[in-house]
Every structure is written in C-alpha cells, then in structure tokens.
Amino acid sequence: MSLPPLVEPAAELTVDEVRRYSRHLIIPDVGMAGQKRLKNAKVLCVGAGGLGSPALLYLAAAGVGTLGVIDFDVVDESNLQRQVIHGQSDVGRPKAESAAASVREINPLIDVVVHNEVLTTENVMEVFSGYDLIVDGTDNFATRYMVNDAAVLLGKPYVWGSIYRFDGQASVFWAEHGPCYRCLYPEPPPPGMVPSCAEGGVLGVLCASIGSIQVNEAIKVLTGIGEPLVGRLMIYDALEMTYRSVKVRKDPECVLCGKNPTVTELLEDYEAFCGAVSAEAQEAASGSTITAAELKSWQDAGENVYVVDVREPNEYEIVSIPGAVLIPKGEFLNGSALERLPQDKKIVLHCKSGARSAECLAIVKNAGFSDAVHVGGGVLSWIKTVDPSLPAY
C-alpha cells in the first residue's frame, strides 16, 4: 500500500543543501521534491538510547529539517556498547543534550529541539503535537502504550521498533491508514513475562539494524515513496539472518482505533496498566522488603540467612552478592526451587533491581516461608550502597 506524502515541500533548497544532499537528489523517487519535504519535516525521536542513536544520526544526515529528541536519562558507561550517538566523554551527561550535540555535528543545517525531560501523560500530547511523525525508541511497555495512544489520539503516524538479544521487530502504526499497536498487542504482557534488554541483554549492532529500518520507513512516510510498513510487522532474526514481514490487520474491536472505541483519552497511569510488578508481588513485598545495607549488616552480624539470587546464570557471573546462591526465577515459576530452600534459615531473595525477586517472594511466601524477604533495588542497590567497587550492568 503506497500513501500520499505526509509533508508539503519546503519552498527551496539552499546551495549548501543541494551540495549536501546531492546523493538523494539524483535518486528519481526522492529528487528535489522529496528532499524539500524532508526539509519541511518535523520528526520527534522518543529516547536517545539503542534505537534512538542510529535513528537520530540518520534522520539528521538525511536532512529532516526539525529533529526533536526527548530523553530524561544520562549517559552511562553500559550504554556505549550500542548507543553510538554518545561517546566516552558524554558519560554522565543528559542523553538528550549529548545526542543533540552529535546531531549538530553531523548536520548543522537542521534544527534540533532538545526535550531533556520524562515523557509523561502530562506533556506527551503537547510535545507530540509539534511534530509530523514520531520515531519510538522506547524500551518499556508503559511508554510504548502511551506513545501509541497519544499518536492515535492526535492522528499522527509513528514508527515503532523493538529489540531483544538477536531479535528485532519494526512497524509503522498509523490508525488513519492501518492498525495501531493495540491492534497488534491489545494487552501488555503479564508483569515479569517479557524481560527487558537490561535483564536479558541485546546485541549492540541489532540497534542499527532496527533503527535503520525505522529511519527508512520514516523517510518513506514523510516523502510518500515506496510502500511503508503500515499494516505489516517486520521480524528480523540476526542469528538466522532472516527478515520476514507478516500482515497486521486493523482490529475493528480495538479499544482505541476500532469502530466503537472505549479509550478516547490517555490513560491516567500507564505504569499501572502495564503493571511493572504484579499485584501479588506488590502485596508480598509490602513489609517484607529490606535494603542492601540491612542485608549486609545481617551478614556481618552472622544472622542465619539464606541469600538467593533469582537472576540468570550469566548475570550472576557478571556480578553477585557474596554468599548468594543462584536459583533462577524460572525454577520458582515451575516450583522446583522450593525444595532447595532450607526450612531453618531466613530466606532473602534478590535480583537485579527488585522486580523479579518480588515475583519470586510471592511464590515463596505462598509456600509457607512467611518470614522471607527480598532486597529492594536488588544487586544494583548493593553495588551503590554497599560495594561501589563492583561493576553495575
């Protein structure tokens, strides 16, 4: 399905612009008209992380006239393995600012708009309304559903991408012409079922594979060339080295873009909608959460504790709390972990940041270990407050 161009052409290109974009201009499908459309285009990239890095670099180089970047985070050393828009000297700097500096270096002829803030239900409609198209480079379900809902409510197209280990997906969601993200995924996955890249890892170069598909699609939608990924989901497998696309139909029953929508404004709380931690886990953790420093003082005092690390073996290998026994979360879910727990010791669970251990805590408490606790903030909190010499990941 081809679609009309999203953006009207700018009046003209300057001599500098003609020189800079000549390799675009000599492609008949792009030409002067297409490049003028790019010049007039306003594109917002949500997140200057794994997907945002390549996306922003290529959108800038392509001559998208106004390029917005929204990110609240600061550059961390563990970002540099894949977030190539940032460099060593940017560590500790706000990502939005670091990304904007790289963009200006690549193309001084475009305008960069820095939104050094969290995208929230309070500001998303206003921020999005200043742009023609959104590139979604977020890494969590709460923001993804919020981006989708805001884009549908504003009638704007957005290019979505997702990455995990060696697998990537991308699509263009534009409710006027095809399905939205909720048509494909009506409900968020159960809490804890889909690991994030921070939990499961991601091959750095996968970001470039998917981020470049997103830019490719953005350029097509802006200029009206080719057949954009509207109504199709691109699935990339870096190990098999295969790309395949599957049809995604608009769901007439979609609560957002269907015939009788029940969601007609933004949800109040997307975190709650996506339930970062399940209700059972929240209940289990309430009153049964200790700090990393408390665990350290218990260990130093020789208390009778049994510390269980519920992360995956490769995470345990990177860094672990001294004395912790590794029993991955999957063994709690299938029940086999329970027989390995001693009856005569206080069970202390921990994971990377406290979400997985809270899920396991609910299972352990249900099995009768009523005085079990978990470590809020997980091993990351241990590194921060107890032993900063250990590597965070």
Ligand code: ZN
């Ligand atoms: Zn929909």
